[in-house]
Amino acid sequence: MPIPSEERSLPKSGFAPVLSPGRALSLHERLVARDEQALAELIELITPWLLGLAQALLEDADEAEEVVQESFATVWNKIGQVPADPLGLLPWVLRVTRNRAIDRLRSRRRLLRKVARFAAHAVEVEPFAEPEEPNEARVPGWHVHHAVHAALEVLPPEQQAVVWLAYFQGLTHTAIAARLGIPIGTVKTRLRLAFDKLRPLLAPMKDWIV
Amino acid sequence: MSAHEWYIENRIAFVTRMLEKDEHSLFASHIARCTECRDAVAALEHELAWLPMGVAPVAPRPGLTRRFAERVLSGRPWHWWRWAAAGATAASLLLAARVSTEARALAVSQGQLNAIKDSLSAIVGAERVLQETVRRDGYEGGFLIFYDQDTERWNVVVHDLPPARAGEAYQLWYVTSRGLLPGPALQVNGARPTFLTLPAPQPAHDVVGAVLIVGPPDGVSGRPRGVELARVTF
Numbered sequence: 001m002p003i004p005s006e007e008r009s010l011p012k013s014g015f016a017p018v019l020s021p022g023r024a025l026s027l028h029e030r031l032v033a034r035d036e037q038a039l040a041e042l043i044e045l046i047t048p049w050l051l052g053l054a055q056a057l058l059e060d061a062d063e064a065e066e067v068v069q070e071s072f073a074t075v076w077n078k079i080g081q082v083p084a085d086p087l088g089l090l091p092w093v094l095r096v097t098r099n100r101a102i103d104r105l106r107s108r109r110r111l112l113r114k115v116a117r118f119a120a121h122a123v124e125v126e127p128f129a130e131p132e133e134p135n136e137a138r139v140p141g142w143h144v145h146h147a148v149h150a151a152l153e154v155l156p157p158e159q160q161a162v163v164w165l166a167y168f169q170g171l172t173h174t175a176i177a178a179r180l181g182i183p184i185g186t187v188k189t190r191l192r193l194a195f196d197k198l199r200p201l202l203a204p205m206k207d208w209i210v
Numbered sequence: 211m212s213a214h215e216w217y218i219e220n221r222i223a224f225v226t227r228m229l230e231k232d233e234h235s236l237f238a239s240h241i242a243r244c245t246e247c248r249d250a251v252a253a254l255e256h257e258l259a260w261l262p263m264g265v266a267p268v269a270p271r272p273g274l275t276r277r278f279a280e281r282v283l284s285g286r287p288w289h290w291w292r293w294a295a296a297g298a299t300a301a302s303l304l305l306a307a308r309v310s311t312e313a314r315a316l317a318v319s320q321g322q323l324n325a326i327k328d329s330l331s332a333i334v335g336a337e338r339v340l341q342e343t344v345r346r347d348g349y350e351g352g353f354l355i356f357y358d359q360d361t362e363r364w365n366v367v368v369h370d371l372p373p374a375r376a377g378e379a380y381q382l383w384y385v386t387s388r389g390l391l392p393g394p395a396l397q398v399n400g401a402r403p404t405f406l407t408l409p410a411p412q413p414a415h416d417v418v419g420a421v422l423i424v425g426p427p428d429g430v431s432g433r434p435r436g437v438e439l440a441r442v443t444f
Binding site: 036044049052061068069072094102106141142144145148151173188192199202 | 226227231254255256258260266268269274
């Protein structure tokens with residue numbers, strides 16, 4: 001997982017730790033009202049998370065930036081389609097970014113190369129290594145990351161591996177089965193078991209907006 | 211397993227984009243008409259809303275968030291010239307070394323050399339540089355193109371290629387969704403790199419690549435009739 005380097009330090013300016021419901025609604029409403037400052041605030045707030053997600057999937061910093069750029073353009077152009085609830089905006093942007101990254105991954109056959117590389121070089125599956133963060137207070141949403149991380153850590157290693165390959169590497173059932181040398185049915189079973197555990201752990205996170 | 215049981219079993223796989231393309235399309239068609247699955251998918255999306263934040267954040271490069279905002283607000287697409295600065299630097303240094311050597315050999319004036327260095331410094335500062343090796347008549351040269359955001363102009367360099375034969379010319383062509391559009395001719399003398407700076411073609415967003423052609427001069431319309439030497443895709 002990418003870790004911020006000193007050369008690419010996180011924003012120095014302080015953020016509210018999270019989006020409060022009021023702020024989220026305000027941001028949403030302001031975006032709907034075509035408030036350009038609201039767009040700038042959203043970009044400043046969530047770019048590190050979108051870059052992390054896109055880079056994990058694409059393994060290409062430049063292309064990840066393109067995907068994030070496209071995601072923000074989608075936000076700006078389709079903000080009227082975003083559900084108007086406090087949980088709606090940021091997860092929607094995260095989902096848009098992930099979908100775009102996966103589309104690129106698959107449309108450019110990178111997935112095949114990725115699978116081949118995994119197979120050829122026996123890339124270690126080391127999902128969810130404990131990340132380092134030098135100053136949590138300066139990264140809005142960092143505690144959300146910790147909470148998600150903790151939920152993932154609950155899973156047994158074999159389930160962590162399939163979730164990591166599937167969700168954060170963008171591999172399909174078939175590709176995961178090839179990578180791990182297990183039947184597709186086993187992949188599906190592990191994923192089902194994993195998500196059955198994750199769902200109740202992650203669902204209450206709608207309350208992280210305080 | 212009934213048909214609907216398959217959809218029930220694969221709801222999470224659909225939400226998390228793990229299905230194969232045809233399966234995904236099949237599922238998408240199904241939820242358009244199945245309220246039960248549509249509601250279940252919506253509930254799953256809600257429950258897993260924050261899972262993407264399981265990935266550690268990556269700090270944006272300096273100025274990136276500002277550029278994101280500017281480009282969204284201006285309606286401009288992400289530009290092709292966003293290549294690694296390291297690549298640009300490496301390319302320019304290689305070129306600089308070659309140019310310096312040739313400049314000494316040709317005893318060019320200090321003024322000419324300074325002009326070349328200015329151009330090279332612009333390459334170093336460019337965010338993205340595209341280059342292709344070009345082989346022709348026993349020469350091995352290069353075709354290099356980059357965008358200068360400060361001046362909003364394209365910069366094209368052709369180096370180490372022989373002069374065009376009689377009745378032929380080197381010409382830049384733009385690759386667009388409407389086909390190839392003619393760009394300017396390039397005066398290649400074979401002795402030193404040819405630098406060309408030109409305004410971005412309009413509409414800029416329509417240009418997806420560039421091609422270096424050598425052949426009969428084409429003027430301003432029609433299809434290139436010469437030999438394609440290099441092609442870069444943005």
